[in-house]
Amino acid sequence: MxxxxxxxxxxxxxxxxxxxxxxxxxxxxxxxxxxxxxxxDSGSRTLAFSLAAGILYFPSNLYPIVTAEYQGQSVQTTIFQGISSLWHDGQYFIGGLVFCTSLFTPALKILGLIFITLTLNWPRFKKTRAWIYKIIRIIDPWNMLEVFLLAICVSMVEMGEVATVHPGRGVFSFAAVVVLTLCGTLTFDSRLLWDSAAERKKYE
Amino acid sequence: MSDQSHSLPRAKIQKDALSLFFWALPVAAAIMCGWFLLHDFVLAGPSITIYFKDAQGLQVQNSMVKYRGVEIGTVESLELAHHGQDVAVRASLHRSAADVARQGSIFWIVRPELKVGAISGLQTIVSGSYVAVQPGAGGPTNVFNGSTEEPPPPIPGISITLLSDDLGAIEPQSDILYRGLKVGSVLNYRLDDNARYIVVNARIMQEYAPLVRVDSEFWNAGGINAHLGLFSGLNITAESAQTLVAGGLAFATPEKYGAPATNGAVFFINNKEDKTWDDWNPIIPLNTQPESKKTKNEWPQLNAQ
Structure with missing residues (x-):
């Protein structure tokens, strides 16, 4: 040692x-x-976290985030519908921001982590892995914007008498994706990026 | 040392339980997705298509399908069909109500309606229109032709046909009165094929069916009957407040009555009541049953799935 x-x-x-x-x-x-x-056990734990996040990424985007009941009518909204309605309202900046933080960066992060952890033992792609890790570290803070999305949901629930807002299946999956990707980067030891297979054996 | 170690028992090298715990996460995620898929595709109710002439008031994803006032499905899509002659309303039903998708089921759209003598669908002013269903009794099917109006609830009784020279104030759901008591109602009316009569289809409740005999006399009881006589003065009669506004029919049966009317019996409607009918006072035993055995309506039972 x-x-x-x-x-x-x-x-x-x-x-x-x-x-x-x-x-x-x-x-x-x-x-x-x-x-x-x-x-x-950093590599395999990160892989486990990002695989779980990758699986839940699909329900989080396909299922509605909220079901709002307003005067007997129920409106279900998925993340993508929310983004497109923002876009159609002319809120290009906010729509683009929500698209990036809710759809694009989580997907990029999950795919990046899976790629890095799967190819750790390959002698090739060493530079690529380092680049991907850099990008993940850059986009990481932007993923936190989902907190604001949840804040908006809460303010909608607060309308109480006027409308009832039920969280949909999507929001639970979404929260799970956020937490899992966070854990994925936290458990990942960046030193694995430059360890060769022989060096990794030594530290086990 | 190394020589001795061969004789010692070998230590087990196994995976740390904690790292297995981390791999339980993707498994749990996959199980969750599988459960969602199972819920959506395997346990989901059937999807049905209903063709309406007019789907005004329906909204995709928002409008509900209701039975007995309870949501049993959602309208999934609305599109023109049959070269623009119809609107195809595609709805997905809940699993618990999958059994309404069978032959003979009647679907109609409930909208706010204001008619003389009846206001209906008031709740739809705020909640939006919805598709209502009256289940049939046939085999399972997925394609239906929507009805333009609400079908009458299946009250047990006999159907009779009444012919009239003039429609007068008769409306669907107008009352049919015996001694001023409602014993049945008008279902619908139409002009007969040769345009000589108004054909009125009516239904008499099971309980009062024996009152209608082959020699019963029907007359139009709607509106006000005013009679100005030289000695009797002005004589105004009206059957009831309800028939005054909504129209209605009344009938009387002679004391020496004939055979009971059967389903589809045809009668003529007189324009005025004959004075002598007033004096008829026949004794007719009714189909009275104990209250508990009376069936309120005959909507078929749904099989739970």
């Missing part, structure tokens, strides 16, 4: 003295976060 470890959080390179005893964890000298040589 290597003595020198870098903290994944603050980047401080430090030395680990002696063997780590059973039941103990290694904490960073500067930021006190747990440090690993490599995250445990």
């Amino acid at each position: 290597d003595k020198v470890v870098a903290c994944g959080t603050c980047g401080l390179v430090q030395e680990v003295d002696g063997e780590v005893p059973l039941g103990a964890v290694v904490k960073c000298a500067r930021c006190n976060f747990q440090i690993f040589h490599r995250r445990v």
Whole structure:
């Protein structure tokens, strides 16, 4: 085992003295976060998370997000219908933003993570994997915009007497996709990107 | 050391339970999707097509199909069919109500209606029109011809045909009165094939069916009868407030009555009541049954699926 470890959080390179005893964890000298040589089982966990997210991506977009009942009429809206109605209303900026954050970036992120984790052991595509990971890190904050979508839903529910809003199947799948993709990037250890197959064996 | 280790038992190397837990996530996601698909395609009710002449008031995804006031389906699409002669209304039914999709079922559109003597479909002013159904008794089918108006509820009784020179104030659902009591109602009317009479189809409730005899006399009881006599003065008669506005028919049966009228019996409608009919006071036993055995209507039972 290597003595020198870098903290994944603050980047401080430090030395680990002696063997780590059973039941103990290694904490960073500067930021006190747990440090690993490599995250445990990182590749396969990330693959599991992103596969689950990829499966749920379909119901989240095909099923209605909300069912609004207004004076005896019920209106069901999927994400895509919401985007197209924004677009037709002339709200091109908001429509485009919602399209990017709700449809485009989650798909990109899920596909990217699946590609990276599946091809980790390949000697080829090393550069490509690094590029994809960079893109994922760039689009990651934008995925958080779904929180605002949920806020809009809540404000609709608050109308109470006038209209009743039921969450559809889509919104649960959607929430699951958001959480799963988040977990997917969190569990992924970026150091795996440059590890060769032999190096990975060493850290297992 | 290494020599000795061969004689020792071999340690098991197995997958960490925690990492198996992570792989349960995609499995759970797949099961969830499978459940959605099962719900939508396997457990979904049938999809039916109803042809209407006019589908005014129906909206895709919003309009409901209702039976006994309960939503049993949704209108999925509206499009022209038969070269623009009809509107094809495609609706998906709930599984619990799949059994209304059978031959003889009558579909019609409920809209707000304001007629003399009757206001109906008031709730549809705010909720929008919906498709209502009266299930038939035939075999399963998926294509129906919609009715333009609400069919009369299947009240047990006999159907009779009345011929009149003049329609007068008769309307569908006009009352048929015996001694001023409602014993039946008019279903519909039309001009006969040679345009000589108005043919009125009416239904007498089962309970009162024996009152109609082959020699019964019918007359138009709608409106006001005014009679100005030299000695009797002005004499105004009207059967009831309801017939005054909505029109109606009355009948009387002579004391020495004939055979009971059967389904499809034909009578002429007199324009005025004859004075002597007023004095008829026949004794006719009615088809009275205990209240509990009386069937309110005969809509067929639906088989649960």
